[in-house]
Amino acid sequence: MIENPRGRAGAAVIERLDAASFEEQLPALAAVLVDAVDDGASVGFLAGFDVPAATAWWRARSPAVGAGGLAVWVARDDGVVAGTISLAYADKPNQRHRADVLKLAVLRTHRGRGLARRLLAAAEHTAAATGVRLLMLDTETASAAESLYQRAGWHRYGIVPAMAADPSGVPRDCSFFYKTIAAAGR
Template sequence: MNRLDERQLLHRAAELAELLTGTVNGGASVGFLAPLSRAEALAWWEGRAADVAAGRLAVWVACDGERVLGTVSLAFPDKPNSRHRAELVKLMVHPEARGRGLGRRLLATAEAAATAAGVSLLHLDTETGSPAEPLYRSSGWSPIGAIPDYAADPGGVLRPTTIYYKRLPATALTR
């Protein structure tokens, strides 16, 4: 797994856009409606570069040579009372790489990096009943509950979302 800096994110933006369009157009609910165009996905990833540069977002990729097979990010809040926590966002695995433990490795990478940065609490949301839920549960994440009609799936249908959290070992904040 490689953590991307701003320059690397911009360099890999086209590959990340391909992963995002494939994920959304394949039916996964990660914040976008289908059909998601390559141009929209590329603009979204390029728009994340400033957050990476500012330390508000950390992005990791898993690659097979030059091809991005998966990604995960941590979003860090900017408020003084919430620097101990982060949100896990955009965990995606290319359809051809699923079922081989890559999602679990990406999740573990983000968790280890969060711990190293002094983050003691992670949270995420995912579509209730999604294929991601067993991964989070088996990785020690605890469900808080579900919010009905929280987000539209890629087809535009409102779906419930389950919120999860995970406590991490407390360390001194380093970010």
Template sequence: MNARIDSIRPLTAEDVLQEAPDGLAELLVDAVAGGASIGFLAPLDAAEAAAWWAAVAGTRAVWAAYGPEGEVLGAVTLVRDDKANGRHRGEIARLVVHRAARGRGLGPRLLATAEAHAAATGLTLLVLDTETGSPAERLYRAAGWTEAGTIPDFAAAPDGTLRATTLFYKRLG
């Protein structure tokens, strides 16, 4: 896999469905194999990963990063709160970078893309959670996110071990 980043672009629900069986599924499989706590246990089957993407198509905003040969190198999703009292906020619900593309600034670029879209569409607050002590936690701190607290034993890591999660928020605008 060529880890050079060619473009980051928004995906429609149709795009997500088209990419789900291959690039997007492979991205999740790679992340879970690498130990990322993103909602799945190892080993993650490609069909299960593709089914997850298909299930969320159209329910969240999705951006994917592509290499020069069209390979998916990363993705980020943004979920808008649909409650009447929460329409000003959203959640970064997945930020995933393929292991072959890490260390090249793709995570911050994907995050900034989702943040800019959120602000441009009227959101004023974003939230997220990530495994405490993970590299992602450092990414969010460096991007100006504020820690709101830690919850012990919040989610199982891919190996099934319960891990703490750190909650973050960021005010936009």
């Protein structure tokens, strides 16, 4: 399924992956994640994270993609997968109204083109269309990602000191965000 939130024109296409296309895109997803870690992004991995490890990490998410508990999008720009974002739906009965935004990353060579913003909009749009009313995420404090989320209307509700190590192993503060979204069509 191809999505273009808010009808924006442009060369890049935002596509939600189904189970089959997710499997086909594992190498590209791995490349995006490795590029993010190599650039210092605190996305859960340390320096030395390579394509085989990233491929294995993504492959472990395949059952959740197939079962619908994890939605994954890619941004295709200039004929390559240039970015990704995921939306993890809560599995607890009392939290079906919320989801977590995960692993927003754009290749360094494709930044500055609005891809991260479009990927985030696609996840938010789908969340609203599926009945999700509350989105949550965390990111490294004072990072470019934190600035993006603030500009996109997300609300920081706390900072945990030294929550996670950056790729070089240095503990960094982590900011926690939420965003309430309206039901589609309301």
